[in-house]
Amino acid sequence: MTQKYFSEYGGRYVPETLIPALDELSQTYQTIKEDNSFKEEYKALLADYSGRPTPLYYAEKLTEYYQGPEIYLKREDLNHTGAHKINNTLGQILLAKKMGKERIIAETGAGQHGVATATVAARFDLDCEIYMGAEDIERQALNVYKMEMLGAGVIPVNTGSKTLKDATNQAIRDWVSNVESTHYIIGSVVGPYPYPEMVRDFQKIIGEETKKQIINKKGKLPDYILACVGGGSNAIGIFHPFVDDQDVNLIGIEAAGEGIDTGRHAATLSEGRVGVLHGSRSYLLQDQDGQVIPAHSISAGLDYPGVGPEHSHLKAINRVRYDYIDDQEAIQAFRLLSEREGIIPALESSHALAYLEKLAPKLSQDQTIVVNLSGRGDKDINNFKKIREAEADEQN
Amino acid sequence: MSRIKESFKNKKPLITYISGGDPDLDFTEKMIYQLQDSGVDILEIGIPFSDPLADGPTIQAASQRAIRGGITLEKLIKKLAEIRDEIEIPVILMGYYNSILNFGEKRFAHDAKAAGISGIIIPDLPFDEDETISEQLKEAAIDQIRLVTPNTATSRIKAIADRSSGFLYSIAHLGITGDSSRENPALKSYLTRVREQAGELPIGLGFGIDSPEKAKKAARHADGIIIGSALIEKIQAGQTEEARLNNADSFVKSIKAVLV
Numbered sequence: 025m026t027q028k029y030f031s032e033y034g035g036r037y038v039p040e041t042l043i044p045a046l047d048e049l050s051q052t053y054q055t056i057k058e059d060n061s062f063k064e065e066y067k068a069l070l071a072d073y074s075g076r077p078t079p080l081y082y083a084e085k086l087t088e089y090y091q092g093p094e095i096y097l098k099r100e101d102l103n104h105t106g107a108h109k110i111n112n113t114l115g116q117i118l119l120a121k122k123m124g125k126e127r128i129i130a131e132t133g134a135g136q137h138g139v140a141t142a143t144v145a146a147r148f149d150l151d152c153e154i155y156m157g158a159e160d161i162e163r164q165a166l167n168v169y170k171m172e173m174l175g176a177g178v179i180p181v182n183t184g185s186k187t188l189k190d191a192t193n194q195a196i197r198d199w200v201s202n203v204e205s206t207h208y209i210i211g212s213v214v215g216p217y218p219y220p221e222m223v224r225d226f227q228k229i230i231g232e233e234t235k236k237q238i239i240n241k242k243g244k245l246p247d248y249i250l251a252c253v254g255g256g257s258n259a260i261g262i263f264h265p266f267v268d269d270q271d272v273n274l275i276g277i278e279a280a281g282e283g284i285d286t287g288r289h290a291a292t293l294s295e296g297r298v299g300v301l302h303g304s305r306s307y308l309l310q311d312q313d314g315q316v317i318p319a320h321s322i323s324a325g326l327d328y329p330g331v332g333p334e335h336s337h338l339k340a341i342n343r344v345r346y347d348y349i350d351d352q353e354a355i356q357a358f359r360l361l362s363e364r365e366g367i368i369p370a371l372e373s374s375h376a377l378a379y380l381e382k383l384a385p386k387l388s389q390d391q392t393i394v395v396n397l398s399g400r401g402d403k404d405i406n407n408f409k410k411i412r413e414a415e416a417d418e419q420n
Numbered sequence: 421m422s423r424i425k426e427s428f429k430n431k432k433p434l435i436t437y438i439s440g441g442d443p444d445l446d447f448t449e450k451m452i453y454q455l456q457d458s459g460v461d462i463l464e465i466g467i468p469f470s471d472p473l474a475d476g477p478t479i480q481a482a483s484q485r486a487i488r489g490g491i492t493l494e495k496l497i498k499k500l501a502e503i504r505d506e507i508e509i510p511v512i513l514m515g516y517y518n519s520i521l522n523f524g525e526k527r528f529a530h531d532a533k534a535a536g537i538s539g540i541i542i543p544d545l546p547f548d549e550d551e552t553i554s555e556q557l558k559e560a561a562i563d564q565i566r567l568v569t570p571n572t573a574t575s576r577i578k579a580i581a582d583r584s585s586g587f588l589y590s591i592a593h594l595g596i597t598g599d600s601s602r603e604n605p606a607l608k609s610y611l612t613r614v615r616e617q618a619g620e621l622p623i624g625l626g627f628g629i630d631s632p633e634k635a636k637k638a639a640r641h642a643d644g645i646i647i648g649s650a651l652i653e654k655i656q657a658g659q660t661e662e663a664r665l666n667n668a669d670s671f672v673k674s675i676k677a678v679l680v
Contacts, residue, residue: 036546036548037545038544039473039474040546041591041594043572044572200473203594298521300544308518310522313494313522314519
């Protein structure tokens, strides 16, 4: 059963050059996802190489702080490379090997997907080049060093907004030019079919584990699950196994950047309109003429004007509620978790954590919330340092 | 017979691409007249888009200049409608799907027809996805020019050719516009394969043609040639408006001279 569309969203809006590669990818993926040896190899890598299952941690201090529902954190930050991104890159690198590709390319915003791609390319001995917006290279220097240390080339992208959107454009252009030798590991549930479905399948392990773990701990499903949404892969990963469990409220949190009213945000599902970008039909931040509006967020990983087509579908059928959190709220949540729980979250994941401020006061103590802690915050330390310096300047 | 297809009768037409509104619509208008006077057979005008996936640096930059200059699809179509009586050669619009989807497919087909547009190319819209716009264009009697590439399977080339009108746009090599560093050593056999599937439909060859020598070579195997980035680069090399128009004139004439 393959899914080219999620109701009216999805599809394959790409230059003709890419059609053979997408056909090959679809066919290979459909074949090997049923293949026991592939499943075993993938599962073994997730376990022994990445460290799965990741814990579902009861955040006692955070629960105490909000004095309301029990709060659990799905610890994707404990994966090898520090985020959920590795779940997908391990799956796709096995596919690339299967297809006999010699070279891997990827786009990255925060650098987490770039690091996860460079990591698996090193492990499986494939050439690897990562496209990254010049502005993101600046913001996420630590991850750039990591990618280089892992043997990948990091190619700065100076066009457009110099962020994830433009890195994706360049990666697609590279792929069009080198399609026969190269596999493009897209890092989220975006892009043309089969990527949204395939990346979701590689990420749904998050929700599958969460379901088992919460039942073990509480004997019942959670009342709420929160996840941040840029392209939307960690959110789809945790939501997907719960979509049919109607009593579980699913909330995706986008980045409101400097504030929805300023126009400098990345709240695609709340503020965008349906359009076509990077190969699929989905919600999109665009102006009246259909030009894509650059997204803005303090977290480079949410800085994307599009969103995965399955999210557009889940919004349309009212199965998932989408809301947003701005930069300042995310920074507060970043601090709060670091100080209260001794866990430094990624700024991306901090958007999901920040939503607790809005949600927890409305809930009772017998309810539970699971927050997908999609990544750790080491990469954001420089960013945080700048914030601290700016605050110190204001006080002087 | 469509005006575009007719342009392939008894000659190998030169199709040139410029981005609409680069850097403003007044200059686009002047350039259209210049290209027409210089001997271009079919005009391809790009609808500038913020994220042109199939384009290399030259057309990306041209799109950006046009967007900075305030171009919109509405303004572009309006301008072409205003000057349609001055244009004697067929006009093709080349645009990414989001621009058209956002404009409204029905409205686009209607307004394009009213502006005298003869054909449309949408590089990121494979035929499997384009049912609605395809119907609208057919109704408006606007040719839908589709693309094939060297890695397109023969059966798919046939399916694409069957759904194309005006001409079939054959991309010379895998890659993006303006990449003239690549040569396709199998060009002849590729175009033979395309011709076998295209039937009566003329074949236009584009991507990477940047000199009379390459144009001559390309025209040996194709029915017409398409030049975009190389022309834009020549235009941009001019320091004044007059120099830009002159550059376009001499470049077009140098290409036309080998297309006999």
